[in-house]
Amino acid sequence: MTEHRFGGDWTRDKLDRFGNYLAPFTTALKNTGFELIYMDAFAGSGEITLASDAAEQDIELFQDEVSAGDDLTEGSVVRALRTDPPFARYYFIEKDRHRASALQRIVQSYPHLSTTILIEDANVAIPRLCEEINWRTSRAVLFLDPYGMQMNWSTIEAVAKTGKIDTWLLLPYASAINRMLRRDGKLPESWEAKLNTFFGTDEWKNRCYRSSPQFELDFVDESPEVQKMWNLEDILSFCIVRLDSVFEYVYPEPKVLRTKDGHELFALCFACGNKAGARVAKKIVDHIMRMG
Numbered sequence: 001m002t003e004h005r006f007g008g009d010w011t012r013d014k015l016d017r018f019g020n021y022l023a024p025f026t027t028a029l030k031n032t033g034f035e036l037i038y039m040d041a042f043a044g045s046g047e048i049t050l051a052s053d054a055a056e057q058d059i060e061l062f063q064d065e066v067s068a069g070d071d072l073t074e075g076s077v078v079r080a081l082r083t084d085p086p087f088a089r090y091y092f093i094e095k096d097r098h099r100a101s102a103l104q105r106i107v108q109s110y111p112h113l114s115t116t117i118l119i120e121d122a123n124v125a126i127p128r129l130c131e132e133i134n135w136r137t138s139r140a141v142l143f144l145d146p147y148g149m150q151m152n153w154s155t156i157e158a159v160a161k162t163g164k165i166d167t168w169l170l171l172p173y174a175s176a177i178n179r180m181l182r183r184d185g186k187l188p189e190s191w192e193a194k195l196n197t198f199f200g201t202d203e204w205k206n207r208c209y210r211s212s213p214q215f216e217l218d219f220v221d222e223s224p225e226v227q228k229m230w231n232l233e234d235i236l237s238f239c240i241v242r243l244d245s246v247f248e249y250v251y252p253e254p255k256v257l258r259t260k261d262g263h264e265l266f267a268l269c270f271a272c273g274n275k276a277g278a279r280v281a282k283k284i285v286d287h288i289m290r291m292g
């Protein structure tokens with residue numbers, strides 16, 4: 001079995017919204033002379049099986065997939081390869097060898113397109129591509145679609161620094177970050193390190209936690225040392241503030257993706273590095289984010 005299993009309706013929603021950006025992007029920039037590049041940093045295997053609702057409840061903090069499901073859909077790679085007008089170059093990054101092989105088989109059906117599959121860590125490959133590509137003559141769309149906390153802030157910084165990449169990213173603010181920010185503030189060291197790498201700062205600690213006032217000295221042993229101040233909305237706001245600190249434009253109302261029974265999981269965000277392109281991008285993204 002080569003296809004990839006995860007998600008449910010929210011996965012389809014995510015892919016539909018993201019996919020709907022591609023043709024308007026290549027159409028808008030078709031006659032500008034720029035080389036148009038597509039980059040998929042957590043590319044997957046090309047096709048995915050959508051998980052059942054039961055599996056949606058069970059997302060682990062760092063896992064790459066969820067078992068169970070029966071509904072096959074095209075992943076981001078296939079949607080990108082089918083974009084009309086096409087991109088001039090496609091980069092697919094997938095660190096899992098088996099998924100990369102499945103991807104290779106799919107890509108072979110598009111011999112007329114210029115495609116490169118990189119089997120490596122996206123946090124290494126994306127900053128390198130950002131360095132190598134000539135951004136004076138190129139523009140790109142990037143999809144950062146990790147399942148959990150696999151994205152490093154240094155990758156986001158490298159992308160934003162080019163000033164030329166329209167970036168869609170999936171933020172696991174509820175499915176992972178909120179669960180890592182334990183109520184008692186007693187985070188394992190590895191989680192603290194992961195959050196620092198993800199946010200590119202340790203500011204989250206001071207903002208999310210406050211020392212508890214100890215009113216009852218008798219019960220001092222029972223009172224928690226810190227109080228968690230952040231709710232889901234605060235976590236998402238902090239993520240947007242961080243993106244705003246490096247990108248030219250960040251769409252202010254990311255699409256919240258939920259389970260069928262309404263539990264928040266991820267936010268689909270859009271950030272734009274290009275001042276000149278931000279106005280057109282905003283128009284397209286506005287339409288996409290508001291789609292029913």
Ligand SMILES: C[S@@+](CC[C@H](N)C(=O)[O-])C[C@H]1O[C@@H](n2cnc3c(N)ncnc32)[C@H](O)[C@@H]1O
Nearest residue numbers: 042043044075076094095096121122145147150
């Ligand atoms: C949610 S899936 C991507 C789904 C894909 N966008 C699609 O629509 O089919 C995340 C993928 O990222 C891969 N992955 C996880 N960590 C990675 C890393 N550090 N670098 C590259 N790929 C990674 C996993 O193997 C997995 O296939």
